[in-house]
Amino acid sequence: MKNFKRHTITAALPYANGPLHIGHIAGAYLPADTYVRYLRLKGEDVVFICGSDEHGVAITLGAKKEGVTPKAFVDKYHSLMKKAFGDFGISFDIYSRTSNPVHYETAQEFFKNIYDKGIFLEETSDQYYDEQEGIFLADRYIIGTCPKCGNPNAYGDQCEKCGTSLSPRELINPRSTVSGKTPVLKPTKHWYFPLDKYESWLKEWIVEGHKDDWKTNVYGQCKSWIDQGLQPRSITRDLDWGVPVPLKDGKGKVLYVWFDAPIGYISATKELKPNDWKKYWQDPESRLIHFIGKDNIVFHCVIFPSILKAAGGYVLPDNVPANEFLNLEGDKISTSRNHAVWLHEYLQDFPGRRDELRYMLTSISPETKDADFTWKDYQSKVNSELVAILGNFVNRVMVLTWKYFDGKVPSAHELPATDDRRKKILNKYNQAHTDLNTSVKDMIAALDDFRFRESQFHMMNLCRIGNKFLADTEPWKLAKDDMEAVGSILNYALTVVGNIAIACEPFLPDTAKNIKSQLNSSAIDASWKEFWKKQQLIDPVPQNHQLGKAELLFKNIEDEEIDKQVAKLKKPKVVEEQKSESAVKPLKAQVTIDDFSKLDIRVGKVLAAEKMEKSDKLLKLTVDTGVDQRTVLSGIAKHYSPEEMVGKQVTLIANLAPRKMMGIESQGMILMAEDADGKLRLLQPNEVVNPGSTVS
């Protein structure tokens, strides 16, 4: 690997519309924090950058639903997340936010820079504008009469009845679905970033250049994207919340959120280092690493680097160690179903147990595939690894030293004396020493390679070897007649404890501190960073040094504690205010009873059902509508199997214009309820009725 002078480490900017859960932590922030702590311990020059991503439509909608301004909305979640990160001990050098003035300036400069180079494409088009709401309307927020078939409720992008794809301007009598008013046509200009022009460069840089050093999941995802062909991406929006487009004709427009968000890394660095931020982003000897979840791969590997490239003079990410996802008790983590372990709640329920969560999340880190967090597993990891292996080892060494030497580090005597017992001790010592140094090297090699799970395992090996060393040498037996040997053994055991205190710091910072304080190390640990340079055991505790009192590092997690957590998941709490509200869609424009009565809604019975060829979502249903039997296609394949649909009563719109999908005509539409998760459930009468019964 190239030798870099400094490191710029970023962790994905979390979106400021909800609290953090363990999936976020395991995906990006914990690995990033572990890596950064490691770099700092090595004495590297490193900045660790993060902040809240606070722009985008989702924020404005969320704010609207809570009846607050976007600013107030993001303020709330920004401080919530910042506090949770702080409480958990993620050691950002700065946790900033994209609503900061510095960020506005930076993002605008970026835009201007690329704009001035003439790289952007500009396109002006007439778009409908809702004068009452003062907003431009996206195509699907406009309805009107279809020019082809006369359907009065065709959407701006497509008519449901005849299936023709439309543009909003073809509609007769367009209406805004937001206000119900007639929108007016206004020209609006947008800017596009020509990603396609960077295709060959991306191929060279990623497909060829990072074939071997990027993770397979990351590389594969990028290659797939690039191979599919890239297209210009619009990077501006008609919106009043965000970074204003810094051009004369950019009034009322903001930078699209994915354009401004990654620039947030740079603005945050500026905020942190106003005078020399540039070297972290522009000096080729700076190593840029993005820690993200897999949902962010293309932005960080393809789009943002292209933007950096266009801006010119910026370093590109050297690596993007993206993690897969974390599941919880066998299910996807879901905010709306409250199927999640919220970071702030964990910290409340398990005070003083930050390292336990770190340990658990690292040991199941979704580095190569989705992982599953279970509370039972958490308990087992804490009890049988942290308590039994690490905590126990440190404790028994401390207790032995106090017992035999009043807590003073005994001297190491030359042991290879004549008798066999001492020879055996020397053998065991040599064995342990070799194994320990191997583990240290393995641990550090894995850290360099972003393999944190494995690295942490090697760290724990130090404790395993330590335990074995004690069991092999049995100092408590020697105490009867060979205190010199006991002293040598404990001297070495304390050396191991000291090295563990150093080695565990990237993974378990609180534990490191705790062990150090038990070793009473404040006066002696100045040279301990040598460990990271030499990549081998150092001699951290001098003889005669007075130790502090022994204290247990970890407590066992009792069954009741995890039972409580599991129960909490099973019984989703009476959903919290803003969470449920933000999941509910806004009301559509008012209709009259006449509008409603045009619909022929009736109950039918499913006679047959089969999967559509080549489709993941569509089921082909044969429905008895009372008046006929017909074929209806429905996008419910993810939610219902063909078998369970047969015989079911369904509600359908029977007079909807037929529509061809995947080569087959659908004659009607099955009504479904969709919850916040996107989960679909059939709408049925609560008692069986005759097929053909109408709904009104």
Added chain:
RNA sequence: GGCGCGGUAGCUCAGGUGGUUAGAGCGUUGGAUUCAUAACCCAAAGGUCGGGGGUUCAACUCCCCCCCGCGCUACCA
């Protein structure tokens, strides 16, 4: 459906460019031990390496087909 990433002991995972009895930790069982939070140490049992073909003297490792999980993408009227 297309593309990408995975599918190895009960659980979490290792297994460059194919080569003797497929490994580790945790769990389980048995033993030993008492310095230690019934912890530690030793040992054993546990896998037709998702399924089926093929290439090869030899495949977990290469090729083809299929199944399952996850993600991106198209069809959800």
